[in-house]
Amino acid sequence: MADGDAPLIEVKNLGVTLNTSRGPAQAVRGVSFALRRGETLGLVGESGCGKSVTALALMGLLPDSAVISGSIRLDGAELVGLPDSAYCKLRGNRISMIFQEPMTALNPMHTIGHQVAEPLLRHTGVSAAQARQEAIALLDRVGLPDASKRVDAYPHQFSGGQRQRITIAMALACQPDVLIADEPTTALDVTIQGQILDLIADLVAERGMSMILISHDLGVIAENVERMMVMYGGTVVESGETNAVFTRMGHPYTQGLFRARPRLGARKGTRLKTIAGTVPELADLPAGCTFADRCAIAEARCRAALPAVVDVGAAHGVRCIRTDVSMAAGGVGA
Amino acid sequence: MTMPDQPSPATPLLEVTDLAQRYTLPRESLFKPAAQVHALNGVTAQVMPGRSLGVVGESGSGKSTFARLVMALELPSAGQVSLLGRDLNRMPPDELRRARRDFQMVFQDPYGSLDPRQTIARIVAEPLTALGRIDRATLRERVAIVLRQVGLRDADMDKFPHEFSGGQRQRIAIARALITQPKLIVADEPVSALDVSVQAQVLNLMQDLQDEFGLSYILISHDLAVVDLLCDEIAVMYLGRIVEQGRPADLFAHSAHPYTRALLDAVPRARAGGVRRRRGAQPIGSQASAAAGCPYAPRCPLADQHCRETAPALRNVGDAHLAACHHTDAVMALPPVVAEAG
Numbered sequence: 001m002a003d004g005d006a007p008l009i010e011v012k013n014l015g016v017t018l019n020t021s022r023g024p025a026q027a028v029r030g031v032s033f034a035l036r037r038g039e040t041l042g043l044v045g046e047s048g049c050g051k052s053v054t055a056l057a058l059m060g061l062l063p064d065s066a067v068i069s070g071s072i073r074l075d076g077a078e079l080v081g082l083p084d085s086a087y088c089k090l091r092g093n094r095i096s097m098i099f100q101e102p103m104t105a106l107n108p109m110h111t112i113g114h115q116v117a118e119p120l121l122r123h124t125g126v127s128a129a130q131a132r133q134e135a136i137a138l139l140d141r142v143g144l145p146d147a148s149k150r151v152d153a154y155p156h157q158f159s160g161g162q163r164q165r166i167t168i169a170m171a172l173a174c175q176p177d178v179l180i181a182d183e184p185t186t187a188l189d190v191t192i193q194g195q196i197l198d199l200i201a202d203l204v205a206e207r208g209m210s211m212i213l214i215s216h217d218l219g220v221i222a223e224n225v226e227r228m229m230v231m232y233g234g235t236v237v238e239s240g241e242t243n244a245v246f247t248r249m250g251h252p253y254t255q256g257l258f259r260a261r262p263r264l265g266a267r268k269g270t271r272l273k274t275i276a277g278t279v280p281e282l283a284d285l286p287a288g289c290t291f292a293d294r295c296a297i298a299e300a301r302c303r304a305a306l307p308a309v310v311d312v313g314a315a316h317g318v319r320c321i322r323t324d325v326s327m328a329a330g331g332v333g334a
Numbered sequence: 335m336t337m338p339d340q341p342s343p344a345t346p347l348l349e350v351t352d353l354a355q356r357y358t359l360p361r362e363s364l365f366k367p368a369a370q371v372h373a374l375n376g377v378t379a380q381v382m383p384g385r386s387l388g389v390v391g392e393s394g395s396g397k398s399t400f401a402r403l404v405m406a407l408e409l410p411s412a413g414q415v416s417l418l419g420r421d422l423n424r425m426p427p428d429e430l431r432r433a434r435r436d437f438q439m440v441f442q443d444p445y446g447s448l449d450p451r452q453t454i455a456r457i458v459a460e461p462l463t464a465l466g467r468i469d470r471a472t473l474r475e476r477v478a479i480v481l482r483q484v485g486l487r488d489a490d491m492d493k494f495p496h497e498f499s500g501g502q503r504q505r506i507a508i509a510r511a512l513i514t515q516p517k518l519i520v521a522d523e524p525v526s527a528l529d530v531s532v533q534a535q536v537l538n539l540m541q542d543l544q545d546e547f548g549l550s551y552i553l554i555s556h557d558l559a560v561v562d563l564l565c566d567e568i569a570v571m572y573l574g575r576i577v578e579q580g581r582p583a584d585l586f587a588h589s590a591h592p593y594t595r596a597l598l599d600a601v602p603r604a605r606a607g608g609v610r611r612r613r614g615a616q617p618i619g620s621q622a623s624a625a626a627g628c629p630y631a632p633r634c635p636l637a638d639q640h641c642r643e644t645a646p647a648l649r650n651v652g653d654a655h656l657a658a659c660h661h662t663d664a665v666m667a668l669p670p671v672v673a674e675a676g
Contacts, residue, residue: 189556191597218604224602246604246605257530261530271541275534
């Protein structure tokens with residue numbers, strides 16, 4: 001194991017340009033973060049903010065037409081520009097991903113045992129019989145009842161929560177260093193969501209993995225990760241320790257997102273504070289701050305250039321030039 | 335069961351009595367009778383004009399079956415659905431078709447529920463054209479009016495669904511439901527496919543429309559906060575039964591059923607210092623078995639022998655507050671689940 005202080009995964013100034021029917025779109029700009037072994041990071045944002053594209057870039061799963069700039073280092077080794085054959089050795093082995101839709105992430109034509117054993121057969125030298133035993137052990141660990149009896153069942157024979165457990169077993173098969181969970185509980189009921197998040201948290205602690213949790217749910221982020229990044233229009237608009245961000249939200253978008261949520265105990269007739277306007281098209285992002293068109297406190301210089309990240313606390317950065325106003329107004333709940 | 339201590343000032347808009355729905359599963363053995371799923375198991379509820387009922391529960395609790403039966407899209411195995419005093423399932427087909435102007439539905443997926451090959455004008459006008467012949471000019475005028483009511487423009491009429499975002503599509507779906515000037519809109523997870531900021535816009539719109547037209551909603555959702563925001567009364571469903579019913583404030587501050595508490599407790603709280611609260615594994619019960627005893631007993635921390643033998647009936651535990659639990663006193667004595675700071 002590498003020494004504890006060196007980052008396991010280090011992303012510097014990541015940029016992704018996708019080719020769309022409307023021309024090249026800057027899906028991700030200037031994303032940087034580092035994760036040490038055992039650390040957890042949350043990515044929050046709405047559809048089209050670039051959080052899933054960031055995850056796919058880490059997994060090396062972007063289309064060939066995508067242009068990637070910046071650097072992604074795993075244990076010091078550069079991943080950007082790595083040929084696909086080399087990436088195939090990492091994917092499912094050292095970096096794994098849990099996808100949002102357990103209904104579609106599993107192949108309906110193969111037994112679950114086959115699918116959980118596949119990464120083991122591909123990446124480790126085990127025999128088919130050993131892989132099967134290991135698959136049963138993994139399914140057992142993720143809490144699938146009667147794993148040894150149900151290993152030859154097909155995905156349609158399981159409920160949504162059980163299927164998500166199976167995809168988690170697949171992702172964990174080779175004991176990856178980095179686990180990316182992209183909205184792992186969005187398709188599930190709240191009670192099942194709790195169980196799945198408990199399971200992921202246990203496994204992260206047990207195996208010393210680093211985890212990147214992607215979610216649009218601020219509650220899920222608040223309870224499950226140590227650090228978080230809020231993304232909007234392909235850029236990170238706020239990042240910091242989860243507690244620090246929830247205590248003092250600095251970016252008008254983070255504040256808006258927080259206020260727009262319906263919350264328990266808000267009685268009938270309460271009006272939700274909406275964020276005016278809509279998410280910008282990635283193909284024609286504004287030149288300056290990506291949030292300027294929807295921001296209540298935007299001024300001319302916000303539209304001139306992309307704001308730099310301002311430190312508003314220990315390791316708490318906000319990409320806004322008007323934090324003096326946004327954070328003075330009482331912040332959250334104002 | 336009715337609520338005896340709430341005098342009814344007017345006739346209810348919707349009255350659902352002892353509604354049950356069973357589906358037959360594929361036969362597993364030639365020699366045994368086919369198993370059945372009890373999707374809905376004796377549900378009784380009322381909606382007064384202009385009031386809204388929220389239905390919450392996990393998948394498999396029967397909430398979508400309830401919606402389909404209220405919309406008279408299926409024939410129930412037992413029980414009645416009456417709208418303004420008329421039993422929907424006893425109406426001749428032609429009369430039912432005309433009665434449908436009074437109740438419309440909004441679906442969960444704004445991408446799947448709009449036909450991609452039809453213009454917005456045709457999609458929105460469809461409930462009207464289904465009611466009878468109507469001339470084109472009047473139709474376009476009616477479409478323009480509802481589009482404006484949901485915050486879209488007249489010019490959007492001749493576009494196609496792919497030209498709109500998810501939130502705008504859900505507005506179109508709401509416009510389609512509004513065009514017949516219904517008294518009741520059944521909305522099955524209307525905002526769960528939308529982003530947080532868009533969700534807020536659609537929820538505000540639904541509130542505005544209710545204020546303006548005195549609509550009633552039946553809101554099916556797994557999100558307790560959404561139901562809390564829009565509804566006057568909430569029914570919590572578990573395995574095809576209502577296990578607790580009452581006003582949101584009573585239900586959330588003084589939950590009388592352990593399942594309601596479990597649901598409330600499972601909602602992640604967006605605040606600093608949010609530590610994971612461990613929940614422990616809870617298997618979901620099976621709908622197929624009509625076993626004796628309380629259906630929630632296998633998951634319930636308070637369950638005892640009595641619970642496993644006798645199913646509790648829904649009974650009054652307060653003013654317009656019903657719960658089906660043998661231990662309501664113990665549950666209500668527990669400190670309330672923390673609400674999110676507003």
